[in-house]
Amino acid sequence: MNDRTKRLVTTLLSAALVVGSVTGGAVYTGYVVNGADRAVKTEVWRKPAKDQYKSDTTPELFRGLGGEGLRQKLLPAPDGWVLGPDEGEFGNDTVLGKREAVALLKDESKGMDTRERREYREYVDDMGVQGVALRTYADSEDFDQVVGIQIIQVEDQKSIREVVRLRRALFDALGVLRDGPKIKGHPQARCFQAPENSKSELDGMMCDAHDGEFMITLTANGPKPLDLKASADLLRRQLNHLRSPGEFV
Template identity: 30%
Template sequence: MNESIVTGIPDTEPQPVPVATSRRLLRAGGATMAAALVGVVIGVGIIEVRYDDPAPVTAAAVPTGAPTPTATATPFGAKSNGNHFGSLRDLLLPVGGDYGLGPDDGGSGNDVELAAGQLDAELNDDILPVPKEQQDKLRRFWDSLHVKAIGVRTYKHRLNNLVISVKLHQFNQQEVQKMNEYTAVFTSDTGLFRTGPAVPGHPEAHCYLLPAPPSAPIDRMECSAAEGDLLVVLSSEGVTPLPKDKIVALLTQQLDRLASPGASV
């Protein structure tokens, strides 16, 4: 049986989540937990909970013939006020070293930038099951964020089954900060998640491991950080024990790349 819990827009103190939610948190289409917690697409107030037994989890396969990310001539970086400019695909950490491009992240692909218009259409589809009154509230909240785009890139470690997805959500700075703080409170106070490692040099970043039985062959860790007008959301999956140091190292490189002022190649 599937149920949806519709919460208020997360501009107030988060409400406690029922203990029953620990049985199963929906991870639809490879979307990161942080995005799901604060709502549809990047945070519009819906938390979806599935109460049926989880299906067996297997590591995602790497698609053949994955395209190589292409650089553009457009400059990119961060202004002194923290807002970023240029393509989000350029701001994403390039694939290289021990990593190749990973599998598609749901229906988003493995190396893509989604413009505001595309996200609006996705939002309209996602909230169709929601009562009309709530749909109107969610759309008003979405409009208040002034969403510009979302950039997605996935990484597959060449020596093991570690798969990492990084998403850059670009919208209003104040809301970026609030959503990052909201996710930190939710994941630390509900008791549903295991505490993850710190990210050196980035106190605004926080990581947490998803619920899993001790004998689970696959483990997942997710991280969230606010960098100016970018909400950075990392989702990782790999064979137990998860190589947390490799995940934190990649996240650190990504956040260093976005550091303001002066994000650079």
């Protein structure tokens, strides 16, 4: 990867953070659990932002809305989990279509000089972004562990691999993130646990994986001790579901 591509991909990673903490930025700052809406315990589903994939084909709304296309790729909340708090304006169970996803990423070029802005927007176009799906989950026992899963779909599979590779290289270069658990059956997935901080009551983890035209990112946040095994298993289920969306695993 040349310097120009590295610069553009780095900007793209920063732009992805706009979509919400589920994109991976939370591994640094942690999801603001103390400010998370605990009302999810009694209001397990909130109406998400309008999208063209929305459907009422899932009768158990606490597991997530049903639908087709990219929405079908999202894992329904399995036993032990319910839909989590909203991710800002995006809700807790949302799909952004091609136009919305591309516009969101391109909007991050504000502040760049004219040449960089043009190159960055061309790079986004070359990726062929098709959409973004996100869903948040909360453990149904005490609701203090929040997990977010985001799926980005693109036409250019090479660009997905490059983004994942560079993000991991950046995390490794920090030298402070701890290795997270392995994901059974998915050696291409990798997890990073937030730096150890004895003064903080919170902990966090970010995992990512790529499969064909999809990039999958999971973040888990909550008070110590964080149940890393439960979050890793949720990612395993998501990756299995991605390949066989008709099967609830």
